[in-house]
Amino acid sequence: MTPALDIRGLCKSFDRPAVAGLDLTVRAGEFYSLLGPNGAGKTTTLRMVAGLLPPDSGSIHICGIDALRSPVEAKQIVAWVSDEPMIYDKLTPYEYLEFVAGLWSLDAGVAETRARDLMDWLGLSPHAHERCEGFSKGMRQKVALAGALVHGPRVIILDEPLTGLDAGSARQVKRVLRERVAAGGTVIMTTHILEVAERMADRVGIIADGRLIAEGTLDELRAQAGRSNDSLEDTFLTLVAEQQAAA
Amino acid sequence: MTAGSLTWFANHELRLAWRDFLSMMTAGRRGRERVVAIALVVFIVFAHLLAWYFVARYVNVGTEPDKPPLVVITGTVLLSWSLLMSQAMESVTRAFYSRSDLDLILSSPAAARKIFAVRIGAMALSVILMAALLGAPIINVAIARGGARWLGAYGVVIAMGATAAACAVALTVALFRTIGPKRTRLAAQIVAAVIAAVFIIGLQVAAILSHGSLSRMMFLESDTLVALVPETDSLLWLPARAVLGDLSALAIVLGGSLALLGLTILVFSARFGDHAVAASSVTVTGARQAVRSAFRARSPARVLRQKEWTLLLRDPWLVSQTLMQLLYLLPPALLLWRSYGQGTGALVVLVPVLVMAAGQLAGGLAWLAISGEDAPDLVATAPVLAQNIVRAKIEAVLGGIGLAFAPFIGALAFLSAYHALIAALGVLAAAAAATSIQFWFRKQATRRYFRHRQTASRFATFAEAFSSISWAATAALATGGSWAAFFPAAIGVGILVAARWMSPHKA
Numbered sequence: 001m002t003p004a005l006d007i008r009g010l011c012k013s014f015d016r017p018a019v020a021g022l023d024l025t026v027r028a029g030e031f032y033s034l035l036g037p038n039g040a041g042k043t044t045t046l047r048m049v050a051g052l053l054p055p056d057s058g059s060i061h062i063c064g065i066d067a068l069r070s071p072v073e074a075k076q077i078v079a080w081v082s083d084e085p086m087i088y089d090k091l092t093p094y095e096y097l098e099f100v101a102g103l104w105s106l107d108a109g110v111a112e113t114r115a116r117d118l119m120d121w122l123g124l125s126p127h128a129h130e131r132c133e134g135f136s137k138g139m140r141q142k143v144a145l146a147g148a149l150v151h152g153p154r155v156i157i158l159d160e161p162l163t164g165l166d167a168g169s170a171r172q173v174k175r176v177l178r179e180r181v182a183a184g185g186t187v188i189m190t191t192h193i194l195e196v197a198e199r200m201a202d203r204v205g206i207i208a209d210g211r212l213i214a215e216g217t218l219d220e221l222r223a224q225a226g227r228s229n230d231s232l233e234d235t236f237l238t239l240v241a242e243q244q245a246a247a
Numbered sequence: 248m249t250a251g252s253l254t255w256f257a258n259h260e261l262r263l264a265w266r267d268f269l270s271m272m273t274a275g276r277r278g279r280e281r282v283v284a285i286a287l288v289v290f291i292v293f294a295h296l297l298a299w300y301f302v303a304r305y306v307n308v309g310t311e312p313d314k315p316p317l318v319v320i321t322g323t324v325l326l327s328w329s330l331l332m333s334q335a336m337e338s339v340t341r342a343f344y345s346r347s348d349l350d351l352i353l354s355s356p357a358a359a360r361k362i363f364a365v366r367i368g369a370m371a372l373s374v375i376l377m378a379a380l381l382g383a384p385i386i387n388v389a390i391a392r393g394g395a396r397w398l399g400a401y402g403v404v405i406a407m408g409a410t411a412a413a414c415a416v417a418l419t420v421a422l423f424r425t426i427g428p429k430r431t432r433l434a435a436q437i438v439a440a441v442i443a444a445v446f447i448i449g450l451q452v453a454a455i456l457s458h459g460s461l462s463r464m465m466f467l468e469s470d471t472l473v474a475l476v477p478e479t480d481s482l483l484w485l486p487a488r489a490v491l492g493d494l495s496a497l498a499i500v501l502g503g504s505l506a507l508l509g510l511t512i513l514v515f516s517a518r519f520g521d522h523a524v525a526a527s528s529v530t531v532t533g534a535r536q537a538v539r540s541a542f543r544a545r546s547p548a549r550v551l552r553q554k555e556w557t558l559l560l561r562d563p564w565l566v567s568q569t570l571m572q573l574l575y576l577l578p579p580a581l582l583l584w585r586s587y588g589q590g591t592g593a594l595v596v597l598v599p600v601l602v603m604a605a606g607q608l609a610g611g612l613a614w615l616a617i618s619g620e621d622a623p624d625l626v627a628t629a630p631v632l633a634q635n636i637v638r639a640k641i642e643a644v645l646g647g648i649g650l651a652f653a654p655f656i657g658a659l660a661f662l663s664a665y666h667a668l669i670a671a672l673g674v675l676a677a678a679a680a681a682t683s684i685q686f687w688f689r690k691q692a693t694r695r696y697f698r699h700r701q702t703a704s705r706f707a708t709f710a711e712a713f714s715s716i717s718w719a720a721t722a723a724l725a726t727g728g729s730w731a732a733f734f735p736a737a738i739g740v741g742i743l744v745a746a747r748w749m750s751p752h753k754a
Contacts, residue, residue: 050628075630086622088554090561098542102550103629108542115542129538131561147625 002064004028004155004186005049010058012210018044020210021058026188026203028063028154031181033201034190037240041210042190046157049188050080063154076104079148083160085140089133093124093143096132097150104151111150118146121179122172138169145173149180156180158189162196174200198232206236208243256362260369268373286705294384299392302385306393308491314473320487322467326446328407331378333443335408335415338370340435343419343428343526353520363519364512367416371508375408396492403489403497406504413504413511420515420522428526437567444574451578547631551639552646555616558694559647568697569611594663598670598726599719601655606677606715609648611697613685616640619694641682648678666726673722676736680714680743687750710746714739 005026012019019041026032036042047053049060051071060067060074067074087096094115101111119125122142127135132143141161148156156177162170177187178200191197197204204221206214214224218235222228225238249255272287273279308316352362382404389397418438422431454466466472477483488496545553559565578600617640620626626636652674660667688707692700717739724732 050624052624052627072630072632075628078628080624080628082624086624088558088621090558091554092536094539095536095557099550099554100625100629101542102545103547103626103631105547105630108544112542129536131534131536 001028004030004063005188006061008059010045010048010060011056012044012048012053013056017210022210022212024205024212026186028186029181029184030202031187031200033197033204034188034207035197035204035236036207040207042207043159046159046190050078050157051075077154079153079156081144081148081158081161083163085144087132087140087143090131092129092131093119093146094128096143096147100147100150106151114150114152118149121176122146137164138166141165142169142172145176155186155188160190160192162191162193194233194236206239208240213243214239253361253365256365257369260365264369264373291384295388298384298388302389306389312491314476314479315468317479317484317487318473318476319467320490321484324403324407324486327378328411329442329446331374331407331411332414333439334377335370335374335411336419336435336439338373339415339419340432342366342370343523344432349523353524359520360517364516367512367516371409371412374412375405378404378408399492399497400490402501403486406500409504409508413508416511416515423522433564436564440567440571444571448574448577452581455578455581547629548635548639551636552643555640555643559615565615565694565697594666595723595726598666598673599723601652601670602673602677602722603715603719605648605652605674606681606718608651609644609678610681610685610711612644612647613682614700615694615697616644617686617689618692619697621694623691637686644682645678648674669722669725673718677715677718680718680739681711683743684711684714684746687746706749710742714742717742
């Protein structure tokens with residue numbers, strides 16, 4: 001089966017190497033969580049996958065499509081949600097979703113049905129025709145998430161999507177993501193909230209100094225760390241500390 | 248210096264103001280201080296050379312002058328004061344609505360009244376320094392050529408800055424009390440822009456109506472105006488007399504202004520904190536839009552163009568800033584109206600003004616569409632080729648320019664098809680050049696930095712301005728039927744080539 005994401009030898013340097021020969025494979029229909037300390041290269045990696053940043057070298061295939069050679073085709077099936085929701089203050093959620101549908105050249109009828117469903121699921125319907133300028137961080141993040149999902153992406157990439165959300169909003173976002181995975185979609189998410197990764201992810205990848213240092217289910221990670229009953233937090237800290245000591 | 252004393256606070260405020268100024272001049276890039284210092288020195292020398300030419304007629308005016316020089320000096324003082332007032336209102340609004348250190352100040356045991364008294368004083372000082380910097384070339388040349396009595400002009404500059412700051416604080420607080428903190432921000436910014444524009448435009452309109460010319464000086468020096476104004480012993484001329492070195496007039500003007508500023512600080516510093524808290528606690532409620540029944544099927548290019556226009560039209564502040572640029576088209580429109588039936592003589596002035604305005608407006612709109620994109624990640628991750636996104640945004644900008652200038656060009660066509668054609672080509676060239684420069688020097692920013700967009704790249708700012716000037720000069724010479732029009736056109740093209748070469752986005 002073609003993987004949802006296949007990264008080989010990915011490199012990107014700014015003042016120093018941010019991503020250094022990263023190899024990563026995410027299976028289709030999987031909830032994959034990418035963890036790592038600050039500055040490990042998680043966001044840089046995901047921005048390259050989303051087509052926001054050109055890599056220095058390496059390859060990225062999304063559902064079999066070469067994202068560097070055919071970026072438009074790849075973007076058609078990918079959604080990107082960052083930690084800082086970037087939406088238009090002067091548009092309403094309804095208008096924002098209509099704008100996204102236009103950008104993705106969706107059929108207007110299909111897009112509207114999806115938009116209404118998403119707004120219902122995310123609790124946005126009562127505010128569908130209010131401009132976003134008065135919205136809280138959580139509301140804005142939900143609008144951004146609805147925008148990411150309205151074009152029916154096969155791969156959803158989220159960079160710290162739960163940062164700053166209240167418990168209710170976080171639960172709604174997590175529920176929508178779980179439903180997407182249940183429906184066959186692939187979710188790749190970075191987070192610093194390790195409990196979320198522990199509960200939601202099928203597999204977890206740990207990245208440090210721009211490389212993947214460990215990967216697998218929670219049990220597989222524990223085995224790699226040699227600590228059978230630890231939480232993901234303890235396992236993560238052990239693996240990162242070992243990597244730093246080795247470096 | 249005792250911690251918590253007035254001088255201690257003043258030192259803190261001045262340090263912050265100095266760093267703001269440095270950051271504005273260097274666009275926040277370290278190591279550019281030397282370049283900025285050299286550019287400032289070049290600007291100061293150039294400004295002194297210009298001033299040497301312009302003030303020659305007035306340096307020998309005595310301390311008991313006739314009405315004409317009093318009118319010109321008073322007019323210039325009022326013009327400058329309106330600009331200072333606008334600047335001061337911007338500063339006061341910023342102080343009210345920026346929350347950066349408000350919580351710290353108000354939660355500290357220091358007396359808030361003292362802090363805000365110093366803050367109002369610091370605002371006045373920064374306005375005075377700005378005025379002194381801009382007025383210095385004229386005043387220095389006047390001193391060099393006309394003697395030390397012109398030192399009084401510096402006193403008037405201080406008085407202008409002090410009164411502008413005092414009036415700005417009083418006006419903003421009055422707006423607060425009448426329309427509330429929620430609406431004051433926008434209202435104050437519009438008032439600031441209108442104050443700056445109205446006096447300049449008012450003088451031009453008066454000049455056109457009385458002399459059929461865009462020259463403000465011609466109006467200020469006209470016999471009609473001189474006959475209308477009060478006699479030379481009127482109190483109205485006190486600032487002008489102070490500029491000319493009349494010490495008693497200077498004492499009254501300076502003393503009165505400083506007293507006004509002191510009174511403002513005394514009255515308003517106690518409540519300044521309350522107003523600032525009220526302003527920073529304002530919650531924006533999103534306006535409800537009309538409920539639509541269905542999504543419309545549109546191409547990516549069309550939704551991008553539509554989005555640009557919707558965002559602009561729904562933002563009253565941006566609309567006011569953009570319309571302010573169009574406000575400067577009122578005088579040429581008036582000139583055009585007056586020219587009907589009087590031949591095409593005035594068009595030599597009108598066509599380049601239109602071209603210049605098109606360049607400026609296009610630069611602003613292009614910045615909003617290209618650099619001021621609020622959701623850059625969304626647009627960049629859409630399955631649309633980057634060049635198609637840029638093309639749609641450029642179409643949105645040029646479409647706007649077309650809408651704004653078509654009525655002028657249409658009206659021109661009734662007078663002279665040739666002039667209308669030159670104007671249309673000039674508008675297109677200036678708008679396309681300004682848009683290209685904005686594209687080559689694009690830098691992601693939020694839309695609220697619209698008025699400070701020039702700080703991102705000084706080169707781009709100057710390139711845009713000189714490009715518009717070149718195309719305006721080309722249009723002016725072409726309207727006169729001169730082959731010399733090719734020279735400024737070549738300069739315009741050269742500026743574009745240089746901008747492309749210097750651009751950080753050559754790809």
